[in-house]
Amino acid sequence: MPETVIIVGGGPVGATLALTLQHKGVAVTMLEARAKGAAYQDQRALALSYGSRVILEKLGVWEKLDHQATGINAIHISQRGSFGRSILKAKDHDLPDLGYVLSYGALTQALDETLAAFNGINIIYEAEAQHIEPALDKATVTFNYEANIQQLSSSLLVLADGGRSLGDISGIARETKMYGHDALVSKVECELPHNNVAYERFTPMGPVALLPNGARSFSLVWTGKQEQVAQVMALEDADFLNQLHRHFGDRVGRFLSVGKRLTFPLKLSYLNPVTASHLVVIGNAAQTMHPVAGQGFNVGLRDAYELAQQISSTDPADWGQDFMLQAYQQGRKKDTKRGLIFTDFLVNLFSNDIIAVSGVRGMSLGMIDLIKPLKSSLVRKMSFGSRG
Numbered sequence: 060m061p062e063t064v065i066i067v068g069g070g071p072v073g074a075t076l077a078l079t080l081q082h083k084g085v086a087v088t089m090l091e092a093r094a095k096g097a098a099y100q101d102q103r104a105l106a107l108s109y110g111s112r113v114i115l116e117k118l119g120v121w122e123k124l125d126h127q128a129t130g131i132n133a134i135h136i137s138q139r140g141s142f143g144r145s146i147l148k149a150k151d152h153d154l155p156d157l158g159y160v161l162s163y164g165a166l167t168q169a170l171d172e173t174l175a176a177f178n179g180i181n182i183i184y185e186a187e188a189q190h191i192e193p194a195l196d197k198a199t200v201t202f203n204y205e206a207n208i209q210q211l212s213s214s215l216l217v218l219a220d221g222g223r224s225l226g227d228i229s230g231i232a233r234e235t236k237m238y239g240h241d242a243l244v245s246k247v248e249c250e251l252p253h254n255n256v257a258y259e260r261f262t263p264m265g266p267v268a269l270l271p272n273g274a275r276s277f278s279l280v281w282t283g284k285q286e287q288v289a290q291v292m293a294l295e296d297a298d299f300l301n302q303l304h305r306h307f308g309d310r311v312g313r314f315l316s317v318g319k320r321l322t323f324p325l326k327l328s329y330l331n332p333v334t335a336s337h338l339v340v341i342g343n344a345a346q347t348m349h350p351v352a353g354q355g356f357n358v359g360l361r362d363a364y365e366l367a368q369q370i371s372s373t374d375p376a377d378w379g380q381d382f383m384l385q386a387y388q389q390g391r392k393k394d395t396k397r398g399l400i401f402t403d404f405l406v407n408l409f410s411n412d413i414i415a416v417s418g419v420r421g422m423s424l425g426m427i428d429l430i431k432p433l434k435s436s437l438v439r440k441m442s443f444g445s446r447g
């Protein structure tokens with residue numbers, strides 16, 4: 060029997076790891092709590108960087124998504140009540156696009172369809188992990204499947220559950236900072252065409268982003284203090300659209316319609332160095348970021364891709380050994396840290412309404428626009444992570 064990697068969680072990050080390992084001939088068992096296809100209708104918009112597209116191209120997934128993704132050719136960054144603004148354009152950085160907007164459901168379906176062509180993978184749907192026990196020679200997952208409690212062990216177990224499902228696991232400690240802010244996400248239609256421009260606007264309430272999604276629509280991410288977001292969440296559609304117009308300004312004209320609205324609390328969370336043997340944590344389970352910089356999902360995808368390189372270049376007899384896990388953690392440290400610091404910096408700078416800070420951020424936006432190397436560096440980091 061070949062050594063098998065066990066992945067807990069078949070969301071976009073877990074499935075990307077499984078697929079990359081299939082390309083490398085590594086056997087995988089993946090446990091997924093949901094039924095097959097349950098996420099395909101999830102309209103949550105994910106912001107993919109150009110670097111994430113390159114990874115999905117290599118894996119044969121992008122060709123299934125190309126027609127469903129909306130390209131971002133430019134990002135317009137501005138601040139309410141200030142003239143400072145910056146425009147990042149793909150063509151100034153020799154990129155076909157700065158990024159893409161894609162639904163969570165479309166990505167999950169494309170990954171599942173691509174995985175179906177491989178026979179080195181065993182996906183167990185409706186299998187909910189309840190506990191993970193790392194030990195000296197292996198890690199064991201206990202899960203509920205068809206009303207039975209079962210166990211599987213491997214010398215390498217990967218946790219990609221999005222970070223919300225499992226309690227304490229020995230050797231794993233998480234630091235969490237709650238911003239006290241919520242994000243309201245939805246899809247809105249506007250009066251003016253989007254021309255593939257994404258808008259990021261910093262307001263005293265919090266950042267608000269409009270990402271082009273489909274022919275005429277934008278995905279909206281509207282953030283603010285929990286009580287403020289609760290207030291706009293409770294508005295009737297017409298009042299909501301008017302308030303958004305007042306809040307966002309007139310760059311895309313009036314807002315004509317809004318889809319289903321959803322809110323979730325914003326937090327920054329990351330793991331202290333994992334000391335458990337035979338266990339790796341990736342994706343949102345390893346780090347959760349404020350959506351302001353569109354970094355979280357892309358860092359998770361790079362976790363999956365880089366871990367697969369590490370696994371396939373390690374002798375299976377050494378899987379899960381401390382030196383292997385440390386090499387992986389060391390390799391990912393810079394990228395993760397940069398994503399976390401950059402995101403937290405933006406949140407703190409732009410959520411602070413002190414006049415002096417407000418002046419600085421208006422100025423810094425203007426400066427980003429003037430200093431070409433700074434802009435290029437920002438675009439490279441956003442596109443390719445620490446390798447940019």
Ligand SMILES: Cc1cc2nc3c(=O)[nH]c(=O)nc-3n(C[C@H](O)[C@H](O)[C@H](O)COP(=O)(O)OP(=O)(O)OC[C@H]3O[C@@H](n4cnc5c(N)ncnc54)[C@H](O)[C@@H]3O)c2cc1C
Nearest residue numbers: 068070071072092104105106187188220221224342343356
């Ligand atoms: C409500 C919400 C809205 C979001 N909106 C946006 C947005 O607008 N834009 C954006 O860029 N990002 C958004 N994000 C973040 C984005 O969804 C994540 O970056 C991305 O989904 C991370 O992928 P992942 O595979 O690590 O985790 P997930 O997508 O959470 O996938 C985890 C998978 O593990 C499975 N699972 C969970 N627990 C278990 C268990 N115990 N046993 C077995 N399987 C399990 C789940 O069913 C799921 O399939 C949002 C997140 C949330 C929670």
